[in-house]
Amino acid sequence: MSDPAYELIVGLEVHVQLSTQSKLFCGCSTIFGAASNTQVCPVCLGLPGALPVLNAEAVELAIRTGVALNCEMATFTKWDRKNYFYPDLPKGYQISQFDKPICGPGYLDFPDPEDSASMLRVRLTRAHLEEDAGKSMHDEAAGKADSRIDLNRTGTPLLEIVSEPDIRSAEAAKAYLTELRLLLTYLGVSDCNMQEGSLRADANVNLHIEQNGTKVATPIVEVKNLNSFRAVERALKYEAKRQYEHWQKTGQTIDDAAKQTRGWNDAAGVSTVQREKEESSDYRYFPDPDLVPLVIDEARLEAARAGLGELPGASRQRLRTEHGLKPYDADVVTSQGRAMVEYFDQLVSAGATAKRASSWVQQDVMRTLKEQEWEVEQFPITAPRLAELLAAIEAGEIDNTRAKEVFQLLLEKPELTSADAMQELGIEAVDQGEIESLCQELLDENPKVVSQVLDGNAKAVGALIGVAKKKNPNADPRQVREICLRLIEASR
Amino acid sequence: MSLTADEVAKVAKLARLTFESEELEKFAGQLGKIVDFVDQLSEVDTEGVEEMAHPLDVDSVVRPDVVTEGLSRDESLANSPSHDGEHFLVPPVMAR
Amino acid sequence: MSIENLSAVEIGRQIAAGKVSSVEVVKHFLNRIETFDNSVGAYVHVDGDRAIDRATSVDRDIKAGKVRAPLAGVPVAIKDVLCTSGVPTTCGSRMLENFVPPYTATCVSKLENASLVVLGKTNMDEFAMGGSTETSCHGLTRNPWDPERTAGGSSGGAAACLAAGMAPLSIGTDTGGSVRQPAAMCGVLGLKPTYGRVSRYGLVAFASSLDQVGALGHSVEDLAAVMEILAGHDPKDTTSLKTDVPAYRGLLEQDLKGVKVGLLRDQIDHSSLDPEIAAAVDRTRQQLEALGATISEVELPYTKYAVPTYYLVAPSEASGNLSRYDGVHYGYRADTSHSSDQTAPLDAMISASRSEGFGPEVKRRIMLGTFALSSGYYDAYYKKALKVRRLIAGDYQRAFEEADVLLGPMTPSPAFRLGEKVNDPVKMYLEDAFSVGANLAGLPGLSVPAGLTESGLPIGVQLQAPVLQEQRLLNVARSLEQAEFFKPALAPKYC
8 A cells, every 4th residue: 555655644633422421511411312402401502601510420431541541641630611613612612621631641552454463552642521512414405504503412521532643554543543442442431433423533644755865744634524434544545645646746845834624525535625714723722710620639540540451452462372362363352342352251261262262252153243233241142151062062062063053042042051952952962883883874875975985086975974964963074074984994 | 012903803803703994993992002001911020920710729529420401492492593493593604 | 667778687577577578578679660760770670570479479488487588578689690590681781682591590599599589680781891880781770879970880780779779689790899899889788709609600601710699788787698598509610619608697796806907008099099988998997996906007019910910811701701692592693694795604693693792892801802812912911810810819818817807998989970981991990990809819808888978979998808708898897887887878869
């Protein structure tokens, strides 16, 4: 992907909606999808005389996120007003944090998309709490009708996580966001649902171009409306190409042009310049006199650190080193979230081998979750039950194919033990001698197959396996194949 | 300090206020006088003085994360100059 | 004695004793409003039926023994900057001319819970920005002592309705003197409590770090009684203090022996101070001395910068607080649908609504505040003012190491003529020279009547105390009242 002529430089600003019941400064519900203007009160409507009161849980979630992101945490933080006029901002200012954010510099490590065994690091500038704006619905087509304003979302708590310009490719941007989302869901601070706007990204992008041995930088562009990870990836690739071509045409560098804001149109696959408000940069931030500062003591930060539990980076590491999973497998299991890692751990501690547990989790369990649209917590087969089944496979009591039948039955009747389920399906361990005589019988009945094998075509024995299964459903195909080949060899 | 009509116009734009040109000049004159008046603070030595945004030393007042009853839609739209029974209505951002 | 000459507490006693009903009292004041308010303009909204209904139910509750509050059944006037559910709340602005809040300010709810009866909403300078109650969209308020003069402001209606006997008790707000200055000019008591002592929830914000709800009345006991109702923490206002509320009425009767009064010499010698007011401060000093207080002179060297500091801090906060008036969700919306420029219809609507909805003084302050916060000027103006504010607060702190209360003039002059200052902003701002310090430092201040000028205009002197020491102010004022240094008095025309 990389054009050797330039290096892509990206910083991301991510707005995450925190999973609180009520809004940041009032008691209105934050549930998505309610009828317009029904989750509002004097405070979030910005009615004259109404006053904000800080939600304790939003602070708690911000602290948890900050310590998980290795941030230098503020012990004194405060609220500032960011002043601008827009109809979905009913007070004419947004309550945000300007010079004393709750989370200071930190970093996030994540797997390198080009090599899952190594890690990349993005430094974080800061993360601060702020209230969300409402929703404006414009008459895009004709542009004639009035815009409609819904203030249900107004005042929803957001954590804005700002990265340093440490990202060097569209793929890395996507990997960073993927890891961030995984971490936030591990922490339970956000559902990170992009369709509902719970996670929104803006990108600051420019290029460093090698020219005659010196490096020139193109003007910085902020790309907005990145509503999916795919959109982030596409928009960055588009922007890199666009900036390079623009530079080739105009030679404009960072010193020649002010920062531009562009909106990404995912359907059209292009970005367009957004209307510049000439005074937009003058937000006249000042301390919000309606809200008192927030003091966070070291003990509270310590408690937050202690309560974090195992984070994705540590999970991956542990699955690899303690359980011997390959980096790819460790990553897939970890990426399913904390509950899946716990399920995996339970399988192993109930006796399943890590390798088999990983394989079943990645195939059968994940496929079922996807088909049924279940969360891990809703998965009906408990880890000990599934572990029994995996142990039976391990012991050769049942083959993989039949085990999948047992798995299906357990999904329907999760109250059964694996043994009961096997019994209900008529599965029982078959005696070695019984299989031997079955095989001999088959060879006697099929001399053609025997001669083919003797002619060097070992695959021909496959024709017998289906017949063996019919005669005895509990016959392990692998075993049938091995015994048949051995008997033919012996007859030579 | 005298404020030019241009400077005043810039501030007016930030504040979303419009003035007729005559009014603007009058305002510029008055604002200039007020700014002159408040300018006397520049003679105060405030080296090392901490800003005082709040009159009292109070911090960390929070509420529990509990949903409380708000307003009905009818109540929230009741004072709106224009609405469709569900939304507040405003003229479009861009040209018609 | 006619009802309008009784203190609020006395009216409450008579209602409690069954000598008069709340309905009779309310009707009495409604009649007086009907008779006199045309010539005063104290009220902007009176809903007699609502008040009588309310009084009827209070009477019922009292009869049933359900209510024992000292001010139960007593009427009260509310400044039109405090939200009252279902009742217009206009802040004297065309912007909110049709605004009917869906909720009630905490202080008003507390009064209603204590069974007081709201008579109506009183006039004020637009958005409480002014010192003369001349900028209201409802017209001006006249001083009952002299109709050609201002009642003061911004709570001019709140003070005038008391002076004309159109209410026994009145609630105002004080951002830079708006309770105390009109009280002084109308010859009544006016208390601005400590910042945070009374909830601001439902007080339409002018400058949030300075605004405070206050009370105006004819007697010290009235103020003490109403403060017991108003004061206290409100979970809806995080800047309201959690400190327990003293039983103010029980603390009134303490003598002044050993009380240290600090005399603000700089203010008394101030070049702008009217000599008659200086003389009144001196009379007050003598009286306090006679009552056993010890007097010393204290200095507040930085308070000479209080007015310019105030006129940066307050407009800056106001510029943000008043951004919500954009014609979108409530309030005035200009009709720009036929305007010639249709390039940005939304911006045009917002700008036109604000320009038509706000009066000149409000616009001036929004402009000044926007300027002070704008990039390039922030440090030199807004930030600088916050630093000087700290120095001013430090002055007070030092002064209160030497004195229990401070005594000085309330206003530079008695009530000035209507029209005299309204078009000269700086001249008007200088009216606040003695009042804004308490707001900047968050301290309580009380305006106490101190006689009349030769021409018969009321004079007020100011007492200031440390944070949360309202009872000291009330205690000193009560001693003056008992010594008959001042007496509750209606303006002569309204007796």
